[in-house]
Amino acid sequence: MSGLTIGNVAKRAGVGVETIRFYERQGLIEQPQKPGVGFRHYPADVVLRVRFIRHAKELGFSLREIGELLDLSLEPEQNCGEVRMRAEAKIADIDCRIESLEKMKGALSRLVVACGTQNQAQSCPIIESIVEESSSAD
């Protein structure tokens, strides 16, 4: 009863067994010690960990970045200054993403409105609104 088999972890997290093993190889989750006899047993919280990985992936974080996020959350008692700085950098990154998504949403909303009012003229609102960097020389 102390722990789940890899198949149970996979089922509960909504991924395949092979994905669990792949994440182990990538160092994103820890492979439990193999008992002298029998199968490995996983603590229940790896299910949460795997779900977090999937979530973060859908949000556009790479596995490397996700590893950094997970490392942050696991070493909170020492090196506080360091952890704090990295956490704040991640927060700034997330703020940028949210801002870009808000812009994209705004452009799409304007598109929907234009659709309703037959008010043409804007050629490509999405593209127009999402880009803000200045161009470089030619």
Add this chain to the structure above:
Amino acid sequence: MSGLTIGNVAKRAGVGVETIRFYERQGLIEQPQKPGVGFRHYPADVVLRVRFIRHAKELGFSLREIGELLDLSLEPEQNCGEVRMRAEAKIADIDCRIESLEKMKGALSRLVVACGTQNQAQSCPIIESIVEESSSAD
């Protein structure tokens, strides 16, 4: 003077020439007609289009999804109901992403606060806060 060469487009968009050609093959940008003699000329707005693609990729959209976003913005005059529905679906998707990012940000902020106050006890705030789905049976 009427248009940029592929190299200029690439430079202005901040990508390599090969990336432009790849996006052409994927149908994300249109390859201009090749003139009888000489090189192709690209209208200036493909630069914006490429920048949009890069932006959207950083936000976690796949090239297929990005193609759908771009198609939305380019056919705004006919099939309004259809376009409108797809746009609203994209908006809902974006709302979900923003919500998840807000949750992740909240977890990171709590981590930063915990770092400052030596108030340990939460084992893994990031994971705890980002996961909300219910688990399945075993």
Add this chain to the structure above:
DNA sequence: ATTGACTCCGTACATAAGTACGGAAGCTAT
């Protein structure tokens, strides 16, 4: 003890998204 499902492990295959290469052709400045 046997059957059927599952684990374990290494390796191979798959897909998305580029990135690099090589040779022929075109363009530009000297």
Add this chain to the structure above:
DNA sequence: ATAGCTTCCGTACTTATGTACGGAGTCAAT
């Protein structure tokens, strides 16, 4: 008209992220 870029095109290679396969071991139920 020649040198040194760039374009053009097909093809091959790379990286990230999984997925699938095959054979041997293990477990649980009959």
